[in-house]
Amino acid sequence: MSKFVFLIPLLPFVGFLINGLGRNFLSRMLVNIIGCGVLIASFVISILVFREVSAPGFTASAIDYFNFIKAGGLDIKASFLVDQLSALFLLVITGIGSLIHVYSTAYMKEETAPHYARYFAYLNLFVFSMLLLVLGSNFVVMFIGWEGVGLCSYLLIGYWFGNASYNNAAKKAFVMNRIGDLGFLLAIFWMLSQFGSIAYADVFTKASTAPVAVLTGITILLFVGAMGKSAQIPLYTWLPDAMAGPTPVSALIHAATMVTAGIYMIARSNVMFSLAPISQHLIAIIGISTALLAATIALKQNDIKKVLAYSTVSQLGLMFLALGVGAYTAGVFHVMTHAFFKALLFLGAGSVIHAMHHEQDIKKMGGLGKKLPITHITFLIGCLAIAGIPPFAGFFSKDEILIAALGKSPILYALGIMTSVMTAFYMFRLYFLTFSGTFRGSEEQAHHVHESPLAMTFPLMVLALLSVVGGWVGIPALFVKDAHLLAAYLSPVLTSQTAEGHHLSHSTEWTLMGILLAFILLAILFSKKLFGKQFKGENTTEGVPGFLANKWYVDEIYDAIIVRPINGLAAFFSKIIENKIIDGLVNGVGKGVQFSARQMRLLQSGQVGSYILIMMVSIILFFIFQLFWKL
Amino acid sequence: MQVMPINYYIFLSVALFTIGIVGVLTRRNAIIIFMCIELMLNAVNVLLVAFSKMHHVAAFALDSSTTAGTEAQLFVFFIMVVAAAEVTVGLAIIVMLYRNIHAVDINFLNRLKH
Numbered sequence: 138m139s140k141f142v143f144l145i146p147l148l149p150f151v152g153f154l155i156n157g158l159g160r161n162f163l164s165r166m167l168v169n170i171i172g173c174g175v176l177i178a179s180f181v182i183s184i185l186v187f188r189e190v191s192a193p194g195f196t197a198s199a200i201d202y203f204n205f206i207k208a209g210g211l212d213i214k215a216s217f218l219v220d221q222l223s224a225l226f227l228l229v230i231t232g233i234g235s236l237i238h239v240y241s242t243a244y245m246k247e248e249t250a251p252h253y254a255r256y257f258a259y260l261n262l263f264v265f266s267m268l269l270l271v272l273g274s275n276f277v278v279m280f281i282g283w284e285g286v287g288l289c290s291y292l293l294i295g296y297w298f299g300n301a302s303y304n305n306a307a308k309k310a311f312v313m314n315r316i317g318d319l320g321f322l323l324a325i326f327w328m329l330s331q332f333g334s335i336a337y338a339d340v341f342t343k344a345s346t347a348p349v350a351v352l353t354g355i356t357i358l359l360f361v362g363a364m365g366k367s368a369q370i371p372l373y374t375w376l377p378d379a380m381a382g383p384t385p386v387s388a389l390i391h392a393a394t395m396v397t398a399g400i401y402m403i404a405r406s407n408v409m410f411s412l413a414p415i416s417q418h419l420i421a422i423i424g425i426s427t428a429l430l431a432a433t434i435a436l437k438q439n440d441i442k443k444v445l446a447y448s449t450v451s452q453l454g455l456m457f458l459a460l461g462v463g464a465y466t467a468g469v470f471h472v473m474t475h476a477f478f479k480a481l482l483f484l485g486a487g488s489v490i491h492a493m494h495h496e497q498d499i500k501k502m503g504g505l506g507k508k509l510p511i512t513h514i515t516f517l518i519g520c521l522a523i524a525g526i527p528p529f530a531g532f533f534s535k536d537e538i539l540i541a542a543l544g545k546s547p548i549l550y551a552l553g554i555m556t557s558v559m560t561a562f563y564m565f566r567l568y569f570l571t572f573s574g575t576f577r578g579s580e581e582q583a584h585h586v587h588e589s590p591l592a593m594t595f596p597l598m599v600l601a602l603l604s605v606v607g608g609w610v611g612i613p614a615l616f617v618k619d620a621h622l623l624a625a626y627l628s629p630v631l632t633s634q635t636a637e638g639h640h641l642s643h644s645t646e647w648t649l650m651g652i653l654l655a656f657i658l659l660a661i662l663f664s665k666k667l668f669g670k671q672f673k674g675e676n677t678t679e680g681v682p683g684f685l686a687n688k689w690y691v692d693e694i695y696d697a698i699i700v701r702p703i704n705g706l707a708a709f710f711s712k713i714i715e716n717k718i719i720d721g722l723v724n725g726v727g728k729g730v731q732f733s734a735r736q737m738r739l740l741q742s743g744q745v746g747s748y749i750l751i752m753m754v755s756i757i758l759f760f761i762f763q764l765f766w767k768l
Numbered sequence: 769m770q771v772m773p774i775n776y777y778i779f780l781s782v783a784l785f786t787i788g789i790v791g792v793l794t795r796r797n798a799i800i801i802f803m804c805i806e807l808m809l810n811a812v813n814v815l816l817v818a819f820s821k822m823h824h825v826a827a828f829a830l831d832s833s834t835t836a837g838t839e840a841q842l843f844v845f846f847i848m849v850v851a852a853a854e855v856t857v858g859l860a861i862i863v864m865l866y867r868n869i870h871a872v873d874i875n876f877l878n879r880l881k882h
Contacts, residue, residue, distance in 0.1 A: 743878030750793055 160254030172257035180231035218274030236596035243592035263289035317365015324358035363399030384487030393476035421461025428454030464541030474530035478522035481600035506572035524561035533608035777818035784811035
């Protein structure tokens with residue numbers, strides 16, 4: 138089956154070409170079949186690959202396809218590596234991707250023909266790039282996929298390109314991604330100069346021979362790349378603005394897959410990161426800070442998608458916290474469960490937006506629970522999962538992260554608890570404001586509200602089921618011995634995992650778990666009290682709530698510190714250096730030539746007498762000249 | 769008989785040459801300019817003959833059958849031939865000029881300016 142691995146990315150790429158080139162004349166049914174069909178086919182092949190990988194006695198090896206760059210000592214091959222980690226990501230990407238493609242066939246129904254096909258073409262291209270990213274067996278193939286997903290993110294955020302603010306959001310996402318990519322590129326160059334190769338096999342086996350300072354530098358640069366792609370401080374402001382794209386795009390790209398590329402990269406390079414403790418501390422600190430910051434902002438947002446966007450940033454922060462304390466399995470586990478419930482929440486939000494005819498302000502919603510039953514139940518399941526209520530998926534993964542954080546430092550653990558409590562609070566605030574109470578919208582909106590078609594509710598139901606059972610692959614040793622299937626599965630890849638610090642007795646762990654659960658339930662009840670029945674309106678302008686609602690003014694700070702000076706510099710270059718100096722130089726040469734020509738013309742006066750005089754003077758001068766200097 | 773010292777011939781030649789130059793530069797009549805050019809050429813001829821005689825006398829004192837300084841006298845003939853040819857061409861041009869502007873004043877030649 139490993140022979141057919143190349144089909145997994147190839148099929149979506151073919152889908153991109155067909156839908157993209159044929160967007161003007163393919164029928165809608167054909168676009169649907171091609172767009173979703175290639176994804177489902179890739180998913181089937183991914184399942185077969187996964188079965189092969191999880192069979193006992195499987196050893197991973199790279200599959201080389203061709204020489205990409207071969208120049209002097211530099212040898213970069215285009216090759217794939219199918220091992221446990223990439224097989225897991227393949228399943229998540231193609232599985233959730235297929236569901237979202239099916240969902241989009243109903244959500245994007247109002248688009249005209251060429252734009253409808255364009256959407257599916259871009260979505261297929263995105264899946265292709267993401268698959269390249271996780272399948273690559275060296276950092277260059279990963280980087281190609283990395284850039285590809287950044288590009289597709291730009292294309293899809295700015296999908297409705299008629300709107301100028303959407304275009305700005307797309308540009309913002311792309312530019313911030315690029316800033317991170319610079320770090321990634323520098324890391325690749327450094328790895329090349331240090332190890333002579335950027336294939337995973339070579340780099341990871343030679344990693345222990347490099348000095349710690351070099352490894353710290355490389356890993357910090359890799360993390361800068363992850364900061365841009367996975368929206369960590371300071372490169373996270375693009376993700377909330379990216380909600381300008383269609384909701385299925387937000388679900389796929391900005392919840393389940395693209396933003397997890399950074400986690401994948403760090404999990405893949407776990408050998409290097411474990412050898413550089415300073416980078417790990419940095420990752421943990423930035424992770425938890427991002428988690429807290431985003432959680433506080435989400436408390437006061439009024440747009441469904443913005444709340445979910447900040448929630449994504451916050452959960453990504455938790456994943457990076459896990460990576461930073463060396464619990465790589467926990468990080469990957471949370472990627473998986475987060476993909477399930479975040480995609481579910483986004484698709485549910487899309488269903489609500491669709492029903493409310495493109496209204497996204499939760500202040501105008503309420504009481505939708507009875508009118509959108511399936512959406513209501515699945516959204517509730519998603520909220521329970523993200524809040525971390527057992528036995529839903531989020532509980533197991535989040536708990537594992539927090540216990541691992543406690544093993545490193547109690548402060549990280551306390552901040553993690555704060556984040557989890559806030560998460561529960563704002564997610565249920567969102568749930569109650571949307572689905573409970575009385576409807577606060579207009580009369581005609583109330584008439585239009587109806588449950589979404591099967592193409593949209595079916596993925597919701599599948600993802601809800603996954604959110605319930607998805608956590609059961611990672612049951613910690615606390616409950617049942619040796620039941621953590623995921624850890625056993627990933628152990629050949631995540632070799633430098635710090636062992637579960639079992640310096641806590643079982644009873645301590647039970648107690649801590651119980652306390653956390655109690656806090657979360659209290660948060661949920663508190664939010665039900667505030668937002669459940671009558672909603673009297675919130676303060677979003679003054680004091681601390683206003684500060685939070687305005688996203689800590691980070692965008693304004695970036696604007697003042699970075700954007701304005703660069704614009705000023707550009708204006709300086711344009712008006713002064715370009716117009717005055719360079720143009721002046723070029724025009725000046727022309728003017729100089731004209732001036733000297735005018736002066737030269739005076740020599741030709743037409744007076745024969747002056748001609749003879751000049752001739753005489755020149756002859757005398759030549760005569761004297763040749764007398765003294767031997768030419 | 770004593771030979772005249774070469775200085776006198778040099779002074780004569782230089783004087784004739786400068787009179788020729790000044791004439792070329794300052795006169796307006798084209799024919800007068802030609803006369804001054806002839807004057808310069810003849811000044812050079814005088815100088816050549818004088819030096820030829822000087823070298824011959826010096827060589828004759830050592831060996832009475834040499835032809836040591838005689839090349840210059842031959843060169844004088846060349847110069848005269850060249851002068852004659854040049855005058856022919858020059859006067860032909862002046863005749864053409866006169867036919868057009870009915871004057872031999874060189875200041876009328878400023879049409880070269882255009």
